[in-house]
Amino acid sequence: MQVTHELNLDLRKLVSMLAHTVDLVGVDDYYHGRRVGMLLVRLARRLGYDTDAQHLLYDAGLLHDCGVSTTREHRSLLNEMEWNGAQSHCQLGHDRLSDFAPLAHFAPLILHHHTRWCELSGGKFDPQLVIRANLIYLADRIDVLSAPYYGDVSLLGHTDEIRAIVARHRGTIFAPELVDAFLAESASGAFWMPLLSTEDIQAFQASMAKRSNTIGIDWQTFHRVARIFAEIVDAKSPFTHEHSTGVARLARHMAQRHGFDSDHCDLIEVAGLLHDIGKMQIPEDILEAPRQLTDIETDRMKTHPYVTFQILDGTGVLENVASWAAQHHEKLNGTGYPFRLAAERIPVESRIIGVADIYQALAQERPYRKSMAPDAILGTLLSGVKEGGLDAGIVELVSADLAGCHRAAIGNPTVHGASL
Numbered sequence: 001m002q003v004t005h006e007l008n009l010d011l012r013k014l015v016s017m018l019a020h021t022v023d024l025v026g027v028d029d030y031y032h033g034r035r036v037g038m039l040l041v042r043l044a045r046r047l048g049y050d051t052d053a054q055h056l057l058y059d060a061g062l063l064h065d066c067g068v069s070t071t072r073e074h075r076s077l078l079n080e081m082e083w084n085g086a087q088s089h090c091q092l093g094h095d096r097l098s099d100f101a102p103l104a105h106f107a108p109l110i111l112h113h114h115t116r117w118c119e120l121s122g123g124k125f126d127p128q129l130v131i132r133a134n135l136i137y138l139a140d141r142i143d144v145l146s147a148p149y150y151g152d153v154s155l156l157g158h159t160d161e162i163r164a165i166v167a168r169h170r171g172t173i174f175a176p177e178l179v180d181a182f183l184a185e186s187a188s189g190a191f192w193m194p195l196l197s198t199e200d201i202q203a204f205q206a207s208m209a210k211r212s213n214t215i216g217i218d219w220q221t222f223h224r225v226a227r228i229f230a231e232i233v234d235a236k237s238p239f240t241h242e243h244s245t246g247v248a249r250l251a252r253h254m255a256q257r258h259g260f261d262s263d264h265c266d267l268i269e270v271a272g273l274l275h276d277i278g279k280m281q282i283p284e285d286i287l288e289a290p291r292q293l294t295d296i297e298t299d300r301m302k303t304h305p306y307v308t309f310q311i312l313d314g315t316g317v318l319e320n321v322a323s324w325a326a327q328h329h330e331k332l333n334g335t336g337y338p339f340r341l342a343a344e345r346i347p348v349e350s351r352i353i354g355v356a357d358i359y360q361a362l363a364q365e366r367p368y369r370k371s372m373a374p375d376a377i378l379g380t381l382l383s384g385v386k387e388g389g390l391d392a393g394i395v396e397l398v399s400a401d402l403a404g405c406h407r408a409a410i411g412n413p414t415v416h417g418a419s420l
């Protein structure tokens, strides 16, 4: 693939975009990563760490759960002090970030953020890594122990209990000096109060974001970032495994056949990778329901492209990509969602991603139906044209190369560009 793009990427914005996506898996609680980041900075200050270390730890707090994609796993991590299954999200988060050079230095911290201090210490690992990974573990558990009391704001009545639980694990789960710093810092109510206020959490995030960290990255590196997002959302359910990557490949294939140049195809491919990141907010019970959804569930499901837009809009990276990704459920007859756009406001790129999305989804099995064969999928797309929802010219791209489109959708590496 001819790579001609050069992008300036604000790493701090990227980290918060990734964190926003990952936090959505909390469904009802979007602030776990941000609270952990805030706790880390409070403890880092008490420990006398410099500003660079405080920022690094804040970002690590935002990112620490980037290996979690399912609401079920999120719940288990939040319900148990030491959960047996915790290591898999550490490994997955490590693997996701270690592949992407600008954030790879977080990978070892994430790998060990559920390892007991007594297993980490002893000279096997770099002492700075040990103490920082353990600090993330501590901040994470403080938030988990506090979480049951956020709803009714009763946290201040339970802080002694939480401090006692942490103190019991001094020298085993947590490093003694970290527990001591926590006990000293958390003696006052002021340590706990910001955890109760979403305004405080957001204001803290805004203050940390003031220090931007812009780097120039090439297109392949940016593509890798988009792949990380796609992997996170596709891992949410076995039924959507590789859905986003399949949509991206098929959209690129169709865009090439439509006549867009290579740079433009790159952008469409990235929009395909990102189109469903808003689905992180939809619980698996809805995504995997083996039956017709209720009206309330359908309404909930319909929020996902809007959430995609919220995450991508304003990142300043690629505005077109944000719109194309978020418009994949719009229909030419104005019945689509979330914007109910009229035909003239739906660009060709969004129409391509919309058709690629339907094709790829129908080619996959769902809990309520088997995967469909190419001819049957084409029949469904043609019905969509007849009903006035889909663009006849775009569906024609599929019918003119049904076998090629099918291979692109389900992932035959000989069909598409070298980038996927």
Ligand SMILES: [Fe+2]
Binding pocket: 032, 064, 065, 077, 140
């Ligand atoms: Fe966590």
Ligand SMILES: [Fe+2]
Binding pocket: 275, 276, 304, 305, 328, 329, 357
């Ligand atoms: Fe979607």
Ligand SMILES: [Fe+2]
Binding pocket: 243, 247, 275, 276, 357, 361
């Ligand atoms: Fe989709």
